[in-house]
Amino acid sequence: MIGFQPYETFQLLVETGGIDRANTLLVAACDAYARRRRPPEPEIEQFEALASRLFPAAAPSSRHKAAAALAQAESLPVGLQRLVVENIGDDLPHYLATSPNLGDDMMIEIANGAEPDLCAAIAGRPDLDSKVLGKLFQMNSRKVYRALAGNTGIVPRGQFQSAFARSAQMDHVIAERLAERDDFDAALLAPAFFDLSEEGRIGVIRAYAQRATPAAPIKKTIEQLSVATNELTRALMKLFTENRRPEVTRLLAQITGLDEVRCGQISHDTSGAALFVVLRAFGCSAYDGLKVLIHATSHDKDRSKALSDFAKMFQDISADAMAFLLSAWRGDVDLLDLTKPEYRRPIDDGRNLAPRTATSTTRVELDRGDIREAS
Numbered sequence: 001m002i003g004f005q006p007y008e009t010f011q012l013l014v015e016t017g018g019i020d021r022a023n024t025l026l027v028a029a030c031d032a033y034a035r036r037r038r039p040p041e042p043e044i045e046q047f048e049a050l051a052s053r054l055f056p057a058a059a060p061s062s063r064h065k066a067a068a069a070l071a072q073a074e075s076l077p078v079g080l081q082r083l084v085v086e087n088i089g090d091d092l093p094h095y096l097a098t099s100p101n102l103g104d105d106m107m108i109e110i111a112n113g114a115e116p117d118l119c120a121a122i123a124g125r126p127d128l129d130s131k132v133l134g135k136l137f138q139m140n141s142r143k144v145y146r147a148l149a150g151n152t153g154i155v156p157r158g159q160f161q162s163a164f165a166r167s168a169q170m171d172h173v174i175a176e177r178l179a180e181r182d183d184f185d186a187a188l189l190a191p192a193f194f195d196l197s198e199e200g201r202i203g204v205i206r207a208y209a210q211r212a213t214p215a216a217p218i219k220k221t222i223e224q225l226s227v228a229t230n231e232l233t234r235a236l237m238k239l240f241t242e243n244r245r246p247e248v249t250r251l252l253a254q255i256t257g258l259d260e261v262r263c264g265q266i267s268h269d270t271s272g273a274a275l276f277v278v279l280r281a282f283g284c285s286a287y288d289g290l291k292v293l294i295h296a297t298s299h300d301k302d303r304s305k306a307l308s309d310f311a312k313m314f315q316d317i318s319a320d321a322m323a324f325l326l327s328a329w330r331g332d333v334d335l336l337d338l339t340k341p342e343y344r345r346p347i348d349d350g351r352n353l354a355p356r357t358a359t360s361t362t363r364v365e366l367d368r369g370d371i372r373e374a375s
Contacts, residue, residue: 023062026054030066034073048079055083063087076101078109085110093121104132111135116143126153137163142171149177156184162336168192179203185345187211187338190328194265194274201273202309205325209316211345213324217332221257222282222323233279233288240295248296252278257330272297276310280322286314 033039033047051070055063067087070080081103088095096102096110096118107122108131120143122128123136128151136144137160145167148154156164156178165188168175175192178184179200187207189196196204232255239248245267252263256278266274272293279289293310327333337343 022054022057023059026051026058026062026066027069029054030070034069034071037074039075044075044077044080048077051080051083055087064089064091071095071099071101073101076103078103078105081106082109093117096121097124104129107132108135111139114139114141116141119144120147123147124151126151128154133160142167142174145171145174146177149174149181152181152183161185161188161339165189165335172196176200185338187325187345188335190325190335193325193329194262194269198271198273201271205273205277205313205317205322207345208318208321208325209313209345211321212343213318213321214333214337214343216320216323216327218257218281218327218330219320219323221255229283230288232282233284233292236292237295240292255282256326258326262329267296270297272306272310276313277322277325280314280317280319281326283319284314286311289314 029047029050033051036043039047051066055066058066064087067084067089068091070076071084071088071091073080076084081101084095085092085106096107102125107125107128110118110122111132112135113119116139119136119139119141122132123144124147128136133148133154136148139145145164149164149167154160161184164174164178164184168178168189169191172192172195175189175195176197179186179189179196185207186200186203189200189204193201193204235251236248239245239251245264248267249260249263252258252266253260256263258266266278269275275293275296276289279292284292290307290311293307324333328335
């Protein structure tokens with residue numbers, strides 16, 4: 001390698017030159033190596049042996065400077081990557097998140113260390129393969145799951161999609177990030193429904209459009225109610241008109257079986273999304289349902305688009321689908337049943353899921369491998 005021969009000379013300098021010379025040699029050697037494009041294997045091995053001796057002999061500031069220079073190299077075997085990781089200091093998260101020369105083996109080694117900040121930095125990379133992802137999804141860390149949820153280089157499939165759905169139940173940030181993604185089945189976010197923004201709640205409901213769902217236990221309750229649908233809508237309209245929301249809460253608790261805290265959230269949800277679920281689950285048509293929503297929500301002539309959207313949702317979403325969503329709020333169903341072929345949303349069948357290649361912008365199809373249940 002240019003500037004490094006004969007190698008014996010550098011060995012002698014290291015052994016006899018003291019720390020000041022070691023500092024200078026280390027920084028110069030790493031800078032020269034970083035400028036070297038695709039050195040042959042013997043040169044890489046020679047430099048790795050040299051760097052492995054120089055790093056421990058140098059001062060902390062020189063080790064940091066040398067590691068930062070080495071991080072810019074085009075070709076770094078695992079041994080040199082490890083030297084960078086051990087010596088780059090506070091710049092390590094940035095290196096893990098952005099370095100194009102960070103290999104899968106090094107990522108897995110970092111993941112095995114289970115340091116949340118470092119693993120979260122890796123989780124945001126767009127070039128992760130299934131082995132690395134398997135390690136990251138096994139971590140019980142909100143930071144890591146938040147980074148994964150925001151990584152659009154990952155197409156959530158199979159066990160990874162299930163892990164996302166479980167983690168969303170325990171972290172509203174994860175739920176919101178998943179709700180913003182077109183490639184995640186928002187129907188699986190039903191338990192996190194009340195933690196989402198208005199747009200996120202509407203997205204969850206729309207994920208049930210034109211979709212078959214498993215039988216919902218609450219359907220038996222609905223069928224046994226002696227109150228007719230038109231009587232229910234009239235009662236709700238009267239209570240909302242008179243702003244008697246505590247009474248709406250008690251009425252909803254009686255007919256849905258949900259606890260009063262949840263029913264209070266529904267009766268005070270001025271977006272109307274939660275109330276739509278109840279109305280449609282009990283078979284309300286657009287004509288009756290919209291009359292209730294107009295009195296119950298903040299939608300007026302300036303927000304007529306929201307009401308028109310609800311009108312379309314009454315047409316596109318079946319009462320059975322909303323009964324299933326209501327049952328999900330009660331904890332009566334297994335939401336992961338929706339991932340079965342017969343219940344998947346229609347858009348999934350036509351989705352283009354590209355396999356991973358060597359490029360850094362590739363989306364990863366995640367329907368391989370097993371991972372343990374992660375929270």
